[in-house]
Amino acid sequence: MGPKSILKSPAVPSDAVDARKPPVNEQHLQVALQHANIIQDQKNVEQEILNATLELLEFPPDSKADPARPSPSDAHKFKTLVMPFQPNDYDALIEERNCADLCGYALCPRPRKKVPSASKLHFVDSRDRGVQIVPKKVLEVWCSDDCARRALYVKVQLNEEPAWMRRTGGGHEIEVLVENAETLEFALPLRLKSKKEVQQGELKDGDGEDIAAAWALADEALAELSQERGDKDSNIRTELIKAKIEERTNFKTPSAPSAETTASSAHMAIEGHIPRTDAKKTKDVDDDDDENDWDD
Amino acid sequence: MDSDRSNSAAMIRMWRIYRTAKEMCMDRGYQMLEEDINISLSEFVDRFGKEGELEPDRSRMGFSAKPTEAMLIKYTDPPTPKVPNPQPQIGEIWIDFSGDENVGLKQLRDFMQHLVSTSYYSGILVTPKPITGMALRLLRGSTQFEDGPRGGVETFEEQHLLVNITKHELVPKHVLLSKEEKAQLLERYRLKETQLPRIQVTDPVAKYLGLRRGQVVKIIRRSETAGRYASYRWAI
Structure with a gap:
């Protein structure tokens, strides 16, 4: 066969290419799609966070809402919106709310505290840490210390991992610091101990049924959620590496190394490797060269 | 009193920023009046100074500019069989000076809505301090942002316009x-x-x-x- 041309071969039968290429392309396509999906997912999450921030900027809808006892619907909405946040996104939200002259805690409708003096630094006398010098900006973030506590209570629960890398999808449930514990549970009534109690009629029949129905609904929702987290994988998670194990079947029984093959050329070995040389051919060439050299 | 106002550092600062903003618009190809660009400090103080205050009134400093013919031609795509009469990708611009110390999502969105409602093609917001991270994120996506003006929004920090x-x-x-x-x-x-x-x-x-x-x-x-x-x- 002649020297291989560096130019593209002009006429390759098309069906031959088709037959050979797809497996290669398939792999490439999979890899490309995987990465494209990751980037797209990242963008989607960022957009989602931005939209959530925009919404939380004008939160809560009711201007008389009490941050200590948020209405269950507000609290629920806040929790779901804040779920994909990372702590620094949450910081950004607080900053945005401050820009809009609101308390940093998203469930608080009050304006932020204004320090009367114009100086940049302030003395703050706290009991446990003594007198500290604090920048004015830090003092003006919240409407009160309680709101600061509530907001930071949410912040420490946020997942540091970006939402698109989280295995469980959105993230885990976030709790809101609430004064009365009942509202914490989405205003769900106390769970009945067992069916027996209902039958025994400790409670009024109608009440018992209502409570049971409410809890059944909640359980259903939770089950759905867990299923979503466990089973329903987004297309990103599709594994490129197959977990199927294939056994290699055609084993040869190993044979002991024979001394003859190695012994003859053992002295030629370079770190265990014996270079293969076509001894006769090289000798001929050498001879020719030598003769020519001597002639000259 | 008047000399006191015109000599204040804040006033001189804003005067320089205003002039640079005007020059920028002219260099981009918008129609500008020569006397507007070479506005003197005393004239600036007369127009935008507030009674009894050292800071100029930023809300009155905003101005609009129309593109010149040359600019319109420059921003018009060559006609193609599909689009025989292409529209220029430029229009009237509105330059606003933000009076708020901190500019966040809210202010930026208000600005965008203002531009859309007054049907400006694009806008520039000059802010005293850098805008927040979330606002930047909004800006990055604002070419597809349905609320924003067609030509997009740019932001400048005041200190970046101090010098041309x-x-x-x-x-x-x-x-x-x-x-x-x-x-x-x-x-x-x-x-x-x-x-x-x-x-x-x-x-x-x-x-x-x-x-x-x-x-x-x-x-x-x-x-x-x-x-x-x-x-x-x-x-x-």
């Missing part, structure tokens, strides 16, 4: 090429646009000229051996 950077002796002249000129350039040198050297749209001069992705600028430098030396950059 293009007047510095080490900054060469940047000239924006139209689509047609760009096509000619690529034809002349037998290039694809990806083979051109690049300039980031976040580059200070690119920001000053309001370059968009894909546009090409001609950079003309003085050269000791050749007299003038032109190079081209593809905005990215």
Whole structure:
């Protein structure tokens, strides 16, 4: 066969290419799609966070809402919106709310505290840490210390991992610091101990049924959620590496190394490797060269 | 009293920023009045000073500018069989000076809504401090942002407009090429646009000229051996 041309071969039968290429392309396509999906997912999450921030900027809808006892619907909405946040996104939200002259805690409708003096630094006398010098900006973030506590209570629960890398999808449930514990549970009534109690009629029949129905609904929702987290994988998670194990079947029984093959050329070995040389051919060439050299 | 006001540092600062903003609009190709650009400090104080205050009234400083004929032509795509009468990709611009200390999502969104409601093509917001991270994120997506104006929104910090950077002796002249000129350039040198050297749209001069992705600028430098030396950059 002649020297291989560096130019593209002009006429390759098309069906031959088709037959050979797809497996290669398939792999490439999979890899490309995987990465494209990751980037797209990242963008989607960022957009989602931005939209959530925009919404939380004008939160809560009711201007008389009490941050200590948020209405269950507000609290629920806040929790779901804040779920994909990372702590620094949450910081950004607080900053945005401050820009809009609101308390940093998203469930608080009050304006932020204004320090009367114009100086940049302030003395703050706290009991446990003594007198500290604090920048004015830090003092003006919240409407009160309680709101600061509530907001930071949410912040420490946020997942540091970006939402698109989280295995469980959105993230885990976030709790809101609430004064009365009942509202914490989405205003769900106390769970009945067992069916027996209902039958025994400790409670009024109608009440018992209502409570049971409410809890059944909640359980259903939770089950759905867990299923979503466990089973329903987004297309990103599709594994490129197959977990199927294939056994290699055609084993040869190993044979002991024979001394003859190695012994003859053992002295030629370079770190265990014996270079293969076509001894006769090289000798001929050498001879020719030598003769020519001597002639000259 | 009056001399007191005109000598205040804040007033002089805003006067310089105002002038640079005007010069920027002229360099981009908007219609500008010569006397507006060379506004003197005392005149500036008269127009925008507040009674009894050292700071000028930023809310009154906003101005609009219409593109010149040359600019309209430059921003119009060459006609194609599909689009025989292309519309220019530029329009009236509104420059606003934000009075708020901190500019966040809320202020930016208000500004965008203002631009849309008054049907300006694009806008520039000049802020005293850098805008927040979330606002930047909104801005990045604002080309597809349905609420924003068609031509997008740019933001400048006040301190970046204190000095007109293009007047510095080490900054060469940047000239924006139209689509047609760009096509000619690529034809002349037998290039694809990806083979051109690049300039980031976040580059200070690119920001000053309001370059968009894909546009090409001609950079003309003085050269000791050749007299003038032109190079081209593809905005990215």
